[in-house]
Amino acid sequence: MTKKPLLEIKNLHVHYITNEGTVQAINDLNLELYPGETLGLVGETGAGKTTTALAMMRLVPNPPGKIVSGEVLYKGKNLVEMKEADLRKIRGNQISMIFQDPMTSLNPIMTVGDQIREGIMLHQKVDKATATKRAMDMLEVVGIPMERYDEYPHQFSGGMKQRVVIAISLSCNPEILIADEPTTALDVTIQAQVLQLMENLKVEFDTSMLMITHDLGVVAKVCDHVAIMYAGTVIEHAQKHKLYRTPKHPYTIGLFESIPNVHETTERLKPIIGLMPDPTDLPTGCTFHPRCPHAMDICKVEFPEVTHLSDEHWVRCHLYPADKEVE
Amino acid sequence: MLRYIARRLLLLIPVILGVTLITFTMLYFTPGDPARLTLGEQAGAEQLEQFREIHGLNDGYVVRFVNYIKNAVFHQDLGLSYRNRQPVFAEVASRFPTTLKLAGLGVLVAISIGIPVGIISATKQYSLFDSVSMIFALIGVSMPNFWQGMLMILFFSVYLKWLPSSGFNTFQQMILPALTIGTSTAAVITRMTRSSMLEVIRQDYIRTARAKGQKESKIITRHALGNAMIPIVTVIGLQFGYLLGGAVLTESIFGIPGVGRLMVDAIKQKDYPVVQGGVLFIAVTFSVVNLFIDILYAYLDPRIRSQYK
Ligand SMILES: Nc1ncnc2c1ncn2[C@@H]1O[C@H](COP(=O)(O)OP(=O)(O)OP(=O)(O)O)[C@@H](O)[C@H]1O
Numbered sequence: 111m112t113k114k115p116l117l118e119i120k121n122l123h124v125h126y127i128t129n130e131g132t133v134q135a136i137n138d139l140n141l142e143l144y145p146g147e148t149l150g151l152v153g154e155t156g157a158g159k160t161t162t163a164l165a166m167m168r169l170v171p172n173p174p175g176k177i178v179s180g181e182v183l184y185k186g187k188n189l190v191e192m193k194e195a196d197l198r199k200i201r202g203n204q205i206s207m208i209f210q211d212p213m214t215s216l217n218p219i220m221t222v223g224d225q226i227r228e229g230i231m232l233h234q235k236v237d238k239a240t241a242t243k244r245a246m247d248m249l250e251v252v253g254i255p256m257e258r259y260d261e262y263p264h265q266f267s268g269g270m271k272q273r274v275v276i277a278i279s280l281s282c283n284p285e286i287l288i289a290d291e292p293t294t295a296l297d298v299t300i301q302a303q304v305l306q307l308m309e310n311l312k313v314e315f316d317t318s319m320l321m322i323t324h325d326l327g328v329v330a331k332v333c334d335h336v337a338i339m340y341a342g343t344v345i346e347h348a349q350k351h352k353l354y355r356t357p358k359h360p361y362t363i364g365l366f367e368s369i370p371n372v373h374e375t376t377e378r379l380k381p382i383i384g385l386m387p388d389p390t391d392l393p394t395g396c397t398f399h400p401r402c403p404h405a406m407d408i409c410k411v412e413f414p415e416v417t418h419l420s421d422e423h424w425v426r427c428h429l430y431p432a433d434k435e436v437e
Numbered sequence: 438m439l440r441y442i443a444r445r446l447l448l449l450i451p452v453i454l455g456v457t458l459i460t461f462t463m464l465y466f467t468p469g470d471p472a473r474l475t476l477g478e479q480a481g482a483e484q485l486e487q488f489r490e491i492h493g494l495n496d497g498y499v500v501r502f503v504n505y506i507k508n509a510v511f512h513q514d515l516g517l518s519y520r521n522r523q524p525v526f527a528e529v530a531s532r533f534p535t536t537l538k539l540a541g542l543g544v545l546v547a548i549s550i551g552i553p554v555g556i557i558s559a560t561k562q563y564s565l566f567d568s569v570s571m572i573f574a575l576i577g578v579s580m581p582n583f584w585q586g587m588l589m590i591l592f593f594s595v596y597l598k599w600l601p602s603s604g605f606n607t608f609q610q611m612i613l614p615a616l617t618i619g620t621s622t623a624a625v626i627t628r629m630t631r632s633s634m635l636e637v638i639r640q641d642y643i644r645t646a647r648a649k650g651q652k653e654s655k656i657i658t659r660h661a662l663g664n665a666m667i668p669i670v671t672v673i674g675l676q677f678g679y680l681l682g683g684a685v686l687t688e689s690i691f692g693i694p695g696v697g698r699l700m701v702d703a704i705k706q707k708d709y710p711v712v713q714g715g716v717l718f719i720a721v722t723f724s725v726v727n728l729f730i731d732i733l734y735a736y737l738d739p740r741i742r743s744q745y746k
């Protein structure tokens with residue numbers, strides 16, 4: 111069975127042009143998100159996870175950021191080339207995003223209720239009273255009493271702010287929810303609650319989700335598919351169990367080896383020997399080759415293409431030549 | 438909030454007392470005998486004595502200050518002018534609206550140029566518009582007020598003959614003075630608006646608004662401007678004080694009968710009660726304006742509002 115992806119990124123390149131040089135944040139990235147599924151996007155800090163998410167909504171800050179080439183296909187339409195007005199109808203409506211830091215994601219001088227209502231008013235053809243009612247309902251859905259509609263963000267705790275952000279992003283019942291480390295800014299007890307809330311809402315609203323995280327425990331708990339990211343590229347993309355049982359890319363293998371127990375939920379990624387390359391000065395060929403225990407001559411000169419190992423598992427590594435089944 | 442305003446109004450009392458004390462003391466210790474200076478060398482001892490009696494100059498420093506405050510508070514009496522023996526309060530009060538109008542027009546000019554230009558500059562950072570307006574803003578702050586006033590008289594009144602060069606009654610007469618007094622403030626507000634907006638548009642909540650699918654124009658007006666407003670409003674309040682001071686020069690150049698010119702004349706003639714009265718009026722106005730600005734903060738920012746509960 112081959113399902114069609116709901117959202118597909120093809121050969122995306124994003125650069126940040128700064129005074130210190132050009133940061134090659136995203137390099138030839140490929141990604142597929144299937145309907146109704148949760149895809150975990152995992153990578154070290156600076157790997158380009160947030161940039162990928164922003165590119166999916168064409169929100170990369172410009173300047174300094176620029177989508178240099180590539181496609182973001184949502185239901186076959188390329189968001190990279192879409193007109194701004196058409197894109198606005200998709201943002202917040204069909205694709206919405208929970209940002210990394212709930213503390214700064216809300217406008218401090220607008221009531222939380224109005225911030226939820228804003229999106230509803232933009233995308234649903236309802237009058238103000240109905241929109242207010244819906245915004246209140248959304249507050250209740252994320253576990254905040256609707257009496258607090260008229261309060262301001264500074265009157266809320268971090269966890270509650272994150273709930274408000276979640277309410278905003280789900281208010282128009284999007285098809286795709288991008289969650290950029292929705293729990294890292296929160297303390298551990300709240301983390302579990304927020305994750306559970308997102309799980310429930312995802313099922314209730316039947317949303318596809320891109321879950322960005324450092325945390326392999328979160329991936330194990332909520333994701334169906336996983337994409338492992340390294341230096342701006344997805345280097346391995348697989349159904350979760352396939353990836354956990356048979357990781358193929360040396361980087362992925364390294365990641366899992368550094369964790370004593372995959373089901374250990376609190377364990378964070380432990381970096382492999384060596385450091386992430388400087389994104390202003392990436393190595394030639396495969397960007398992982400300076401740290402790779404299996405590096406070959408070809409790795410230094412040629413960036414590996416996608417190799418499909420099986421139906422729901424692909425990798426970008428010269429160890430697995432294209433078209434050859436290795437299972 | 439009402440309690441806060443009441444407290445702030447009470448706080449005005451020591452501020453105004455302080456300003457009065459400082460000007461009073463400075464004028465008290467200015468060398469020269471006011472009676473002699475006013476009446477001239479020919480005046481006889483009797484005349485001088487009469488003068489001192491009328492203006493209460495025979496008392497000591499403390500008694501004079503206390504009397505001054507007492508009369509001011511209970512009788513709205515700021516003494517008599519040394520020159521024409523008219524009550525200072527009436528004299529200043531009758532000219533005060535003109536000065537207030539001049540400063541107010543200056544602020545109006547400054548706001549209506551500064552805020553829109555600042556916003557456009559920020560949203561189109563590094564564009565041609567941005568560069569040009571920043572150059573003008575730099576010229577605007579650097580150019581002395583009086584010099585700019587004279588240049589404008591030369592150009593618009595003498596050369597083009599479009600606008601009158603003096604007076605302050607008709608709309609035409611108000612244009613040049615308002616532009617003169619407002620230019621540097623416009624420049625300051627432009628720069629403040631630009632930098633404040635640039636700061637705000639980088640914030641995460643602006644990105645959140647974009648991610649909701651909001652239009653760029655609404656993002657600026659609904660999300661960015663309100664947040665950028667606090668430093669802008671602060672600058673406007675401070676500039677208002679500066680404009681009241683600037684009115685002294687502008688009124689002289691354009692022959693406007695305001696408090697500023699009254700004070701300049703009074704200083705030249707060593708008419709201390711008038712100087713003192715003018716300073717007092719300006720200080721009170723400045724304090725009230727800044728109180729108003731502080732209240733505006735609370736209106737603009739719910740975080741400040743909640744502190745005042
Ligand atoms: N506005 C920007 N200007 C310049 N460089 C940027 C900017 N934003 C991101 N970068 C750079 O792009 C690269 C990818 O950043 P990104 O924020 O996407 O990483 P991330 O994977 O989300 O990291 P984290 O886990 O820390 O959130 C980094 O090298 C970062 O320094």
Ligand SMILES: [Mg+2]
Nearest residue numbers: 159160161210
């Ligand atoms: Mg990030």
